[in-house]
Each structure stands twice: as C-alpha cells, then as structure tokens.
Amino acid sequence: MTDSPAVVSVTGLEISVPGGPTLLAGAGLTLRSGRITALTGPSGSGKSTLLRAVIGDLPDGARVVSGSVDVLGHDVLALPEDRLRALRRHRVAYVGQDPGSALDPRMRVRQLVAETAADPSPRAVRNLLAECLLPVADGLPDRRPGALSGGQQRRVALARALARRPDVLLLDEPTAGLDTALRDEIAGLLRHLAAGRGLAIVLACHDPALVERCADDVVDLGPAAARTAPGPTAALPARAAALPARGGPGPGLAAEGLVVTFTQRGRSHRALAGVGFAVAPGEATGVIGPSGSGKTTLLRVLAGLQRPDAGCLTLDGRALPALARRRGRAERRRVQLVPQNPLGALNPARTVGATLARPLRLHRAAARSEQADRVAELLGQVGLPADFARRYPHELSGGQRQRVSIARALAPGPDVLLCDEVTSALDPGTAGAVLELLTRLRAERGLALVLVSHELHLVATHTDTVHVLEAGRVTAAGDTGRTLPVVG
Structure with a gap:
C-alpha cells in the first residue's frame, strides 16, 4: 500500500494571521488510501490548522502565505465555494477536537447520524452507532447531545463522519476523553476502516500509545527541541506525600x-x-x-x-x-x-x-x-x-x-x-x-x-x-x- 497513489498532498504550507502569529510553518503531508497517518507535535505546533487546511477551512483572519493543498485531484485553496462544500459533504469527513460543539443540541442521536448518511435507514444508523462502539440497546439513539458524555459525543461525531462514506477521514484527537479500553477499541476500529474500506485516515494525536497501535506513518510538526521524550510519565514529578491526607468529615x-x-x-x-x-x-x-x-x-x-x-x-x-x-x-x-x-x-x-x-x-x-x-x-x-x-x-x-x-x-x-x-x-x-x-x-x-x-x-x-x-x-x-x- 505504500506505493498507492496519494489522495491528499500538502506541500510547503505556511499559514499566518496578518499582523499576528504564524499558525503553520512550511508543513507537508501525504495521505494514501488504506493507510493511517498520525500528526504529532507539542500543543500549538499547528496540527489542527493543518487538518482544517485540508478541507479548505482556515481559522478566521488567517491566510495562506505559501504552499499547496491537493485533495483527490482538487486544489482546495482555489475551489469555488459550492464545489468545496460538495467535497466536504461527500468525500472528505472531518471530526474536530471539540465535536460536541458541532452536534445540534436539539436533535437526537439517530437524527444527527441520519442527517449526513448515504443510507439513512434506521437499521443502517443503528449498525453504524454500534460500529463506533456506542450502546444502542439502552436508548442512546433517542438521546440528545446534552445527555451524552464527552466520549459518547465524540463517537457520535465519528459515526456522522463515516455515515457519508468518505474517501478521506480527518480526526483531531479522536480518543481525548476516552478510557484506555475504548482508546484501544477505537484504534482497532480505525485499522478496520483503513483496511476494510480503503479509507485514508489522518489523526492529530498526543497519545503515543494510540500512535503506536494504529499509525502507519507519523508526521511530527514540532521542532526537534520541543519533541517529547518517550513515555507519558517522563516529565511528571513524584507524588507530593507532604500534602494533606484525606480525613473524616470536615471542611471542603x-x-x-x-x-x-x-x-x-x-x-x-x-x-x-x-x-x-x-x-x-x-x-x-x-x-x-x-x-x-x-x-x-x-x-x-x-x-x-x-x-x-x-x-x-x-x-x-x-x-x-x-x-x-x-x-x-x-x-x-x-x-x-x-x-x-x-x-x-x-x-x-x-x-x-x-x-x-x-x-x-x-x-x-x-x-x-x-x-x-x-x-x-x-x-x-x-x-x-x-x-x-x-x-x-x-x-x-x-x-x-x-x-x-x-x-x-x-x-x-x-x-x-x-x-x-x-x-x-x-x-x-x-x-x-x-x-x-x-x-x-x-x-x-x-x-x-x-x-x-x-x-x-x-x-x-x-x-x-x-x-x-x-x-x-x-x-x-x-x-x-x-x-x-x-x-x-
């Protein structure tokens, strides 16, 4: 699969806010069908900005200083608005870092998924929710986003993205707020989607365990000096034993x-x-x-x-x-x-x-x-x-x-x-x-x-x-x- 044609190619991309910060400096990214690419780097290195650039959605006030973004044969930065909307609706799906804010609080889960689905039938929606590791037998499809946990909202957003049967899937911190067991199951799901559906998947991620479990390729946006040493506990202090221990009922x-x-x-x-x-x-x-x-x-x-x-x-x-x-x-x-x-x-x-x-x-x-x-x-x-x-x-x-x-x-x-x-x-x-x-x-x-x-x-x-x-x-x-x- 390494020699399969690129479906996304980003070259030398620099994005900045005029008179303000540089959000992305000379980034490159290549995505291929059936492969998972992880974007890593410290907070603020531009991972989310790069993902949004792939769908032509730059932060307010930002502009492209240099570089190119080619998605499925289209120059995203030059596409007319109607064709860009069609590309996002049918072929490229994006799940942001705060997916709960993109879910209409008035709609029920089954409606949210059916709204974007190529097959909006109740059976297809239910199967897709189950595929995204959501419980469907306890009434969850009839709940609204406010009655879901953050991790459940994230998986509903993933189901909405998959419902349109895209060619490219962009995920920003897909396991944030999920427990370890669910993280591992999501990693398995992503591997299944890449292999079974031939999806090109890119995920921005701070979780080294997730990267190790599911990524075929890694793009590090951070400077060498800022890259984090292996192991999630390397920079953490020893537990402060001198702090007050828990007692019986009292103030607090x-x-x-x-x-x-x-x-x-x-x-x-x-x-x-x-x-x-x-x-x-x-x-x-x-x-x-x-x-x-x-x-x-x-x-x-x-x-x-x-x-x-x-x-x-x-x-x-x-x-x-x-x-x-x-x-x-x-x-x-x-x-x-x-x-x-x-x-x-x-x-x-x-x-x-x-x-x-x-x-x-x-x-x-x-x-x-x-x-x-x-x-x-x-x-x-x-x-x-x-x-x-x-x-x-x-x-x-x-x-x-x-x-x-x-x-x-x-x-x-x-x-x-x-x-x-x-x-x-x-x-x-x-x-x-x-x-x-x-x-x-x-x-x-x-x-x-x-x-x-x-x-x-x-x-x-x-x-x-x-x-x-x-x-x-x-x-x-x-x-x-x-x-x-x-x-x-």
Missing part, C-alpha cells in the same frame, strides 16, 4: 445521595444513582471510570450547572444551593469548573485578555489598574506568553485554549477547582507542567482539586484519593495508592 466540598436522570422519548437514563463525594481543602481527588459512567455529570452538579433530582451539596459544612445562579458571589467564586471542551466555553468575540479580566472584575480579585499584570501572570502560570492576551480563541490551538480555560478558572482564586479531562488536549510535557502548577497551588493556597481523567498515571501521580464511577454509581473510593492498583 461534599455531596450526598446525588441522583440525576435524563429522559428522552419516554426512556430514562440514570446518569448518577445515589452518588456520595467529598474533597477537603488542599486535597486532590481523582474521578475515574469508563466513558459514560457519569464523571462529567458529577462535576456539572458540583459546579451548579446541572440540578440533581435528589441529593444535597455542602461547602464547609453549610448547604450549597444546587444551581450556580442561586449561589452567592462568594460561593460562585469558591467553586470553579474547567470544562472538557474549552472551545464551546470561550466567547469567540472576546480576546484572551478580556476573557481572563472578566472573572477578575466580577469577583473583585484585582483592582482595574492591576488587571493587565494579573492577566499576564495567569498566562505565565499556564505556560503561555503574555502577548496571547491579544489573541482570540480561533487563533489558538486546542491545547492553548485548554490552558486559557484553566487560567480563567484560576483567576478568581477558587477554593475548589473541578477539572474535566483538562490534559486530554495537551502533550505530555505541557500536561505535566500544568499539573505541577495545580500541585503547587494546593500547597500554597490549600486549593482542593478534583481531577476527572482517563490517564491513570496522572491520577496516580497527582491525587491523594480517588472515586471510581461505573454506571452512575461510586464502586470504590479511598486512598489513591490502595485503590488504583485494584482498579487497574
């Missing part, structure tokens, strides 16, 4: 008997079933479990974004209103959430600086004269240059947007930080640096950290305790060192 954020049920077309799906939870000041607790087990729903309840059907929340022993809009200013400041998909959470009309200044102003965390310095400090803490304050979300990579989202949550000085897969879009070195920052804040400020993650090595290194969720229930909870070996 706690929940008891949480129940959340989603109902669609008469079918009920219990996302949380009597869940108890606690995290003390200065403590880090991990929340782990398979995709769809209720992890994100739990964090949304704790943050006041999802009303539970039953159960109660407390903060330092006092009742905490279920919804954020019912909480006082101090309560809202004290509990902050970093969501799984930052693209949908960052206002595209605001610069990074304005985004970070807003919580400083709302929570009176800095005087107006100090806000610019504080914004620069927040950016520095998450490993971004101060001049990123002038950029807009569309000018950032997925990993950079994730770091801005973390900085925004840190801006008001929270006591509890809820992190939903915050390292899934980061290369291992950057992920380690961000978690080192959070570890330091725990020690300096007594910050309580809740870390939802499928990356068990990060949970093992950076948490004191762990809660294990399965099918909406806590099946194990306790000291990380004792609980994780049993789970693993």
